[in-house]
Amino acid sequence: MSQTPPPWNKSQMADKVITHIQRGSSVNLGIGLPTLIAERLPESLEVMIHSENGVLGVNGRPTSTTVSPTLINAGKETIRVSSSASFFDSALSFGMIRGGHIDCAVLGGMEVDVEASLANWMIPGKKVTGMGGAMDLVNGPKTVIVMMSHFSKSGESKLVKKCSLPLTGYDVVDLVVTDYGIFRPTGKDFEVVEIADGVSKADLQLP
């Protein structure tokens, strides 16, 4: 049963993800919902934000005087960088990801299944965004977190037994943060790590 509105809004979801990000770590934030995390990360966490188009050290938004068309994140939004930032080409950027040097990646999702597989890049015959960097981002970082709404527009749980959409990665997801709770795929089912106030386990339609 999906509630309107869902128990956690997007900012609350972002804050839940942040509780799973370690101090001093490097984090890649995917396009869409995860972008919100950058706005809410406390400076005390000393996180270095990586964006796969070739920057480490993303630090908020520019002003109308500092904005630059060549300073963007992977969502093609204008950004500001910290004084500890660096720029590099795409091969080095993805080497950082695949090579395991980025600690954590947060991605959006269409489906996650009990085998820890993620689908988030196409709906056959209907919609193709392409995988962009997502297939690399689920294969390398030490922790892969998916941040997505729990239910589809038609009210179906997006946490499923087996993904029906083409996969982004097989057996890659560590944690799923939805607007109803936090879940860990175990191979057989989803372990409930946290559940929003007022939600019962039956409401979640977990497989």
Added chain:
Amino acid sequence: MTHKVYQNAKEACSDIFSGASIMSGGFGLCGIPENSIDALTQLPITDLTIISNNIGNSGRGLVKILVQDKIKKAYCSYVGGNPDLEKRLLNESLEVELVPQGTFSERIRAAGLGIRAFFTPTGYGTLIAEGKEVREFDRSCVLETALSADFAIIKAEKGDPYGNLWFKETARNFSPLMAMAAKTTIVEVEQLVDFGEIPAEDVHLPGLFVQRIYQGKDYLNDIEFLKLEGDEVNS
């Protein structure tokens, strides 16, 4: 040493031929070779193979030659935000090979540096791995081959007459990799500078990989999503 210096895009791109494969730098519209793309729109060529992360966006960048039906095949990683490309992909009027972005950049880098193929975990267990050799290392990995091209068209902030290049901020992305992977690399620059103006330690791409360079003009440098400090965050 000025034999690499061309007058403009028209002169530098004049021998690009029908059926050629062309790599084009840029991430979205950031760092795209605007002048060379405009030159392609004016050439009577067709059946191009284009290798570019996004193939432009909403009417801009490489979409200009996409809508002229000059492209036969496209290699890219991301279609989102490019409805002209998504439409042609879904109705199969254009052959599109979607390549995961890290594999895309590594295949290009590999071609430039003499590596024929490599094994990567990216794409294992997905559609991308279909028909490809899989081998077990610490994890299951997919064999991916190098990706080269006849031409690369790229843009840099500064370049000298030998083709030593310096890129600004995040405009570097795929451009230096493509320069290494193409037979003929055509560079346009915001500033064509004298030798020594880019300190040797700060050269991002040695001019060895550049065959042609010209002073570009009339740059739009479009911003796709302008976000400023204090903008309301959608919560």
